[in-house]
Amino acid sequence: MRKPTALLMSIVLVAAMTAAARGDMEGSAVAAVHATVTANISVTPSVPIVDAGSLQIGDLVGRIPFLVHANTEAVKMWVTATDLYKGDVPSEPTVDPIPLNTSAGATIDPAGATVFGGGSNVALLPASPDTMIGDFPAYQSQPIVFESMDNGTFSHDVLVIVIWTLTNNEQPMGDYGGRVMLSAMVMP
Numbered sequence: 001m002r003k004p005t006a007l008l009m010s011i012v013l014v015a016a017m018t019a020a021a022r023g024d025m026e027g028s029a030v031a032a033v034h035a036t037v038t039a040n041i042s043v044t045p046s047v048p049i050v051d052a053g054s055l056q057i058g059d060l061v062g063r064i065p066f067l068v069h070a071n072t073e074a075v076k077m078w079v080t081a082t083d084l085y086k087g088d089v090p091s092e093p094t095v096d097p098i099p100l101n102t103s104a105g106a107t108i109d110p111a112g113a114t115v116f117g118g119g120s121n122v123a124l125l126p127a128s129p130d131t132m133i134g135d136f137p138a139y140q141s142q143p144i145v146f147e148s149m150d151n152g153t154f155s156h157d158v159l160v161i162v163i164w165t166l167t168n169n170e171q172p173m174g175d176y177g178g179r180v181m182l183s184a185m186v187m188p
Contacts, residue, residue: 037071039070039071039072039186039188040070040071040186041068041069041070041071041072041075041154041184041185041186042068042069042070043066043067043068043182043183043184044066044067045064045065045066045067046065046066046067046157047065050062050063050064050065050180052084052164055166056166056169057166057167057168057169057171058165058166059101059163059164059165059166060084060098060163060164060165060166061161061162061163062081062160062161062162062163062164062180063159063160063161064159064160064161064162064180064182065157065158065159065160066157066158066159066160066182067156067157067158068110068154068155068156068158068182068184069153069154069155070153070154070155070184070186071152071153071154071186072152072153072154072186072187072188073147073148073150073151073152073153073154074116074145074146074147074148074154074186074187074188075113075145075146075148075154075184075185075186075187076143076144076145076146076184076185076186076187077108077110077143077144077145077146077158077182077183077184077185078108078123078140078141078142078143078144078182078183078184079106079108079123079125079140079141079160079162079180079181079182079183080131080133080138080139080140080141080179080180080181080183081100081106081125081138081139081141081162081178081179081180081181082100082129082133082136082137082138082139082178082179082180083097083098083099083100083136083137083164083178084097084098084100084164084176084177084178085097085136085176085177085178086172086174086175086176087174087175087176087177088175088176088177088178090135090136090137090178091135095171095172095174096168096171097176097178098164098165098166098171098176099164099165100125100139100162100163100164100178101162101163101164101165102125102126102127102139103125104122104125104162104163105122105123105124105125105141106122106123106125106141106160106161106162107121107122107123107159107160107161107162108121108122108123108144108146108158108160108182109121109158109159109160109161110146110148110154110156110157110158110159111156111157111158111159112148112149112150112156113146113147113148113149113154113156114146114147114149115144115145115146115147116145116146116147116187117145119144120144121144121146123141123142123143123144124141124142125139125140125141126139126140133179133181134179136178136179138179138181143185145187158182160180160182162180164178
C-alpha cells in the first residue's frame with residue numbers, strides 16, 4: 001500500500017513542477033504612471049521699440065502691444081512705466097522728463113480675456129515712482145486678474161495704454177525715451 005501513495009505523490013509533484021516551469025516562461029505587470037504639468041507663462045513685446053509719436057504740448061498716448069501665453073485660464077497682470085527722459089538717459093537729467101500721467105492709470109486690454117469678476121481694466125498707478133526698470137525710476141500699477149475665454153489656457157495679444165502729459169510749452173525739443181513693462185503671473 002505504500003507504493004501507490006508514493007507513486008501518486010510523485011506524479012502530483014512532477015505535475016506541479018511542470019506547471020510552475022511553464023508559468024515562469026512569461027509574465028506581466030501593470031504600473032500606474034503619474035505626471036504633473038507645472039504652470040508656465042511668457043510675456044513678450046510684440047515690437048521691441050514703440051514710437052509714441054510727437055507733440056508740442058498735451059497728451060502723448062503710448063499704445064504698447066505685448067503677447068502673453070500661459071497654461072492657465074486666469075492671469076494676474078500689472079504695468080510698470082517710466083517718465084520719458086531726453087536722450088533716453090534717466091540718470092541726472094539736465095532736462096525735466098515728460099511725466100507719466102499717473103492719474104490716468106494704465107489700461108491693460110487683453111484680446112479674448114476679461115477682468116475676473118468684472119470691474120475695470122484700468123490699473124491704478126502711484127503718484128510717485130516706487131520701483132525701477134533698469135536705471136529708470138518707475139511707477140508700478142496695482143495688479144488686475146484676467147480670465148481667458150479660451151478653454152484652459154491664456155494666449156492673447158495684450159495692449160497696454162499709458163499717457164504722458166507735457167505741460168511745459170518750453171520743453172526742449174529732441175528725442176525722449178522711457179520704458180513700459182507688462183508683468184504677468186499665472187493664477188491657480
